[in-house]
Amino acid sequence: MKTRNLIMMTGLGMVALQVHAQSSVTLYGLIDEGLLYNTNSSGKQVVSLANSNLVGNRWGLKGNEDLGGGLSAIFVLENGFNVTTGTLGQGGAEFxxxxxVGIAGNFGKITLGRQYDPLAEYLSIYSAAAPWASVYAAHPADLDNLNATKRTNNAIKFRSPDWMGFSLSAMYGVGGMAGNVTGNSVWSVAVNYIGGPLSAGVAMVVARDPNYSYWGTNPSANSAASTSALNMASPIISGYASARTQQIVAGGGTYKIGNAMLGLVVSDTRLQDIGSESGHGLNPRGIHGGEAVFDTAEFSFLYRFTPALQAGIAYQFTTTKSPVDQPNARYNQLTIGTDxxxxxxxxxxxxxxxQRASGVDSTGKAAVAALASLGSVSSVGKQAVAVLGIRHRF
Structure with a gap:
């Protein structure tokens, strides 16, 4: 009897080991904190601790279960947080x-939930901000989402496997509005290529009712104090919060030459049918009809001196075209950094x-500098930040 029990326990143990080997759950995270100096925050110099400078702080769980036949069940739950204060990021969203959650196999993977759009997924790596230049080096107001600050709720996404260096990703965010199938919907598609020294991609996003579907997907955006998420974003773009549609077309790539890497990114962002969206504070300038156009070009150079030391420089230029007859804003931005x-x-x-701003911005006033992710704008057309920090991954 004892021998039989021992054999059974051994067999159960082997099964348990096999199940464990076929399934996994991983805890991971990143903490980024530094000391920041801002030359002009509403007219004053500021020195403060700042978190999520290079990339956003996070902790998460990711899992994989082998279902057999080449299929796997997958999931990701990823929380953002402010290490300076210990509070939740993304407007208080837990994840x-x-x-x-989704299914992966030889066909690629299909996932459902709150996700990055394919433009952010594929093209953010080509903009200098995400890899090394910090969130403050994002394109003005991160209006093209190349710094991946916006996520899509209710999203269904497909990502193909790699084929001769190419891969494809497509996503549709179901709006969920009663009686309006296209309301609050978002769709995006991207193609990427990685081969030898060259990596490049192109992508497109179209967001219906962008104030809610694209800029307003965090819990705080639905509070009474923040009825217009896009309007609260930045004077660079906030005056066009009443737009019916936001369209982004972007392309970019990098090319490696020895220890050096050259980068180029271009984007065209259009806020269309301004004045069509109803809501308190969405149309402060009373514009009705037309579209606002933001065109951005970025050039970057990164050099790795040793396996441990790298430094880079990036320059961006953004031009705007307003739907009304007036001077249009321009934003020049320069970043240097080392890691x-x-x-x-x-x-x-x-x-x-x-950053240096000139012309007239979306609010109809003289353009002021407003670096992304600072939470405050300059009182004049110039603004600079410098940050020293430490980042740890686990």
């Missing part, structure tokens, strides 16, 4: 960075970004 790896998981960084 505001990502939250999805040093203390280990595979910990690095030190130093980054500085300068």
């Amino acid at each position: 505001g960075r990502q939250a999805y 040093y790896l203390l280990s595979k998981r910990t690095d030190l960084y130093a980054v500085a970004t300068y």
